[in-house]
Amino acid sequence: MRAMRALTAAVVAGATVLSMAGCEKDDRGGSGGVTTIDANGTGGSGAGEPVGADGTGRNGGTGGGERSGGLSTRERFMLDNLPESGSVMAAGEFLQRFTTCEQYSIDPSDPRYYPMDEKFDATWGVRFRGTCNDPGGSFIRVFWTGTGEGMRTFQNAYRAHVADRLRTTPDADIDGGFGIGKDFAVITPDPATLRHLSASNLLVLNCNPNFRATGDVRTAPALVDGCVLTDDFTD
Numbered sequence: 001m002r003a004m005r006a007l008t009a010a011v012v013a014g015a016t017v018l019s020m021a022g023c024e025k026d027d028r029g030g031s032g033g034v035t036t037i038d039a040n041g042t043g044g045s046g047a048g049e050p051v052g053a054d055g056t057g058r059n060g061g062t063g064g065g066e067r068s069g070g071l072s073t074r075e076r077f078m079l080d081n082l083p084e085s086g087s088v089m090a091a092g093e094f095l096q097r098f099t100t101c102e103q104y105s106i107d108p109s110d111p112r113y114y115p116m117d118e119k120f121d122a123t124w125g126v127r128f129r130g131t132c133n134d135p136g137g138s139f140i141r142v143f144w145t146g147t148g149e150g151m152r153t154f155q156n157a158y159r160a161h162v163a164d165r166l167r168t169t170p171d172a173d174i175d176g177g178f179g180i181g182k183d184f185a186v187i188t189p190d191p192a193t194l195r196h197l198s199a200s201n202l203l204v205l206n207c208n209p210n211f212r213a214t215g216d217v218r219t220a221p222a223l224v225d226g227c228v229l230t231d232d233f234t235d
Contacts, residue, residue, distance in 0.1 A: 071221070078220040078229065081201045084182035088128035088144035091184040099196035101132040101140055112139040125153030136190035147183045154185060155224045159207040166208070176204040180222075180229060198233035206230050 071079070085091035092104035105112075112131045120126045120143050127150065130142035145151045158178065165172050179186040179194075179202035186202065188194060203220065207227040213219050217232045 074218060075220040078203060078218065078231070082180070082182045082203065083201055084147065085144070085184050088130050088142060088184070091142050091144055091181070091186075092130045092132060094181075094200070095132070095140065095142070095186065095197070098200045099140075099193050100135040104130060104132040106130045113141060114139070117141055123153075124157040125150040134188055134190045134193045136192055138189045140186060140188040140190075140193060143178075143185045143187075145183055145185070151180075151183060151185075152223045155180075155205060155207075155222055155227055158205055159224055159226050162207040174208045176206040176208075176230065176232070178205045179203070179233070180205045194233045198231070203229035204232055206232075 083094055085094055088106050089104075092101060092106070095101045096104070106128055108129060110131050112133070113129065117129065120129070124143070125145040126143045127146060128144040130144070132140050134140050143154070145154045162174050165174060177187055179188075179197050179200075181202055185205070186197065188197075205222060205227060206229070207222075209226065211228065213228075213230065213232075217230055219231075220229045222229050
């Protein structure tokens with residue numbers, strides 16, 4: 001992902017929500033709307049403060065503004081506003097506020113999942129998955145981890161995945177693939193959907209050690225060393 005593009009207007013679409021039989025009540029999206037928590041993980045999550053919050057952007061990005069508790073003002077603002085869904089169903093409903101996400105389903109056997117999605121399981125901290133149709137004819141996928149260790153496990157697994165790819169292809173252009181909230185991750189192949197989600201306060205997880213933030217791209221610390229969260233949603 002390169003220089004930040006201008007934000008486009010969000011497209012809000014109604015969706016037919018398909019729930020999975022036998023799913024626990026808390027994961028059917030029956031709870032309230034998405035909330036945000038502060039950078040120290042307070043507000044009910046119990047997550048610890050992101051490590052290495054030294055303002056260097058982890059992979060070379062820079063912080064900005066006055067520092068408070070190891071974070072710059074800008075970094076704290078970005079982390080304070082990360083969305084927290086509370087359930088995999090609520091995560092899908094959250095996406096529908098910013099982009100087209102039709103026929104959202106949390107059925108693990110839904111045929112719209114990509115073959116690669118099978119590896120995003122408990123070893124990645126993923127507890128539930130969701131998928132829906134995007135406007136480009138492809139499919140948005142949601143991976144719900146819960147807060148704290150689940151999301152930390154996810155970020156660790158993605159860092160290892162990037163490291164494996166770079167070992168085989170050192171010049172691979174890997175500048176982030178997942179939009180990250182406090183308790184869920186989102187991936188979509190459609191560039192228009194990425195632009196819509198740039199207004200959602202999700203951030204992009206980047207674990208490429210060669211990454212350097214340029215232009216108006218902003219960064220904040222991830223939960224694991226060697227990764228950074230950015231606001232660069234360009235494809």
